[in-house]
Amino acid sequence: MTRRAFLHIGLPKTATTYLQTILWGQRDAVAEQGLLLPGRERRDHLWVSRVVREEPDRKRRPEREHEAMDRVLADVAAWDGDVLVSHEFFAAASTGQAAAFAARLAATGREGHVIVTAREPLGLFTASWQESLKNRSTTPLADYGRSESTSPQDIWDWRTLDLSLVLERWLAVVPGERTHVLPLDRSADREEIWRRFAGVVGIDPTRVDVSGSFPNESMGVVEAELLRRVNGHLGEFRSAFDRGVWIRTFLADERLVTRGGERFWPYPDQVADCRARGERAVALLAERDVDLVGDPGWLLVPETLEQRRTPDTVSDTEVADAAAEVIAGLLGDVRALKAEAKQAGATEQPGLPSRVVSRLRGRRSPSR
Structure with a gap:
């Protein structure tokens, strides 16, 4: 029986986090069905993607990151069944980089397969702009996505978003x-993409507990503009840890997303560009002999769109009101946690004790 190496390369913002949460959360249950997620931890696949894409600043990263490729390939070589490596940043790799990594997987005696999750470009474009804000971008939506990068380091770009x-x-x-x-069916229940994905990699989706999985949620238009403006004052938050823990999780996901907020569209010329890219992707799929698992019509931007705001309609008053509510919630969190630390006998020092900071990162803000 042919052993297979599946490489799930994205696209970004196409239920990748949802699928990865299921797979890593139920890694043992998946392995029992013959599919291994190689490596020691979920971040190994991110780190391997950095090696594949030859990120120039990798030399300054921790040793465990440098060893990720060796760990993953060693696990692949030792496993007797199929393997799956999954990270959306592989989508940015050049053809040469993709070929080099495919060769390393093939050297383990496996048949290589690529899995691409995709969605209609308009929703993808809007979601990717929000994701760029969670990574400290200050680019207005009107200026976003105006080019196609040639660099494998550029993730939030049509390089990875255009199927x-x-x-x-x-x-x-x-x-x-x-x-x-x-393709993602946005009208179906969220487990539908998991069932199709499981079918491709050859496991029974009903034998895996998906209750601990979660999708990435979006911010409203006011909240997105607030974050964009805040990012301009976060000059010290440069590391991946700072972006991931404090900007993305603590502020965006736990304080801004939870406010709800109005959904929005990009500008008319950007909508037209998204529509054209969807049509080109469907035409390419019709021309090339790929395994299409779903309806290609799900990749097309609807002809008629509901009315929504654009970010330029957000007023300073709306941003100030949202900021006031968020600041009040943050102040309440800090007060409660400092009181909790004091009751636990923590030594008072300037700033918060590390244990309290850890709790603060995971605390949800009060509902709106």
């Missing part, structure tokens, strides 16, 4: 019959 661009690079490495494209 046809990604497929053109990877189909030069992996043949169409082993390239599986899974």
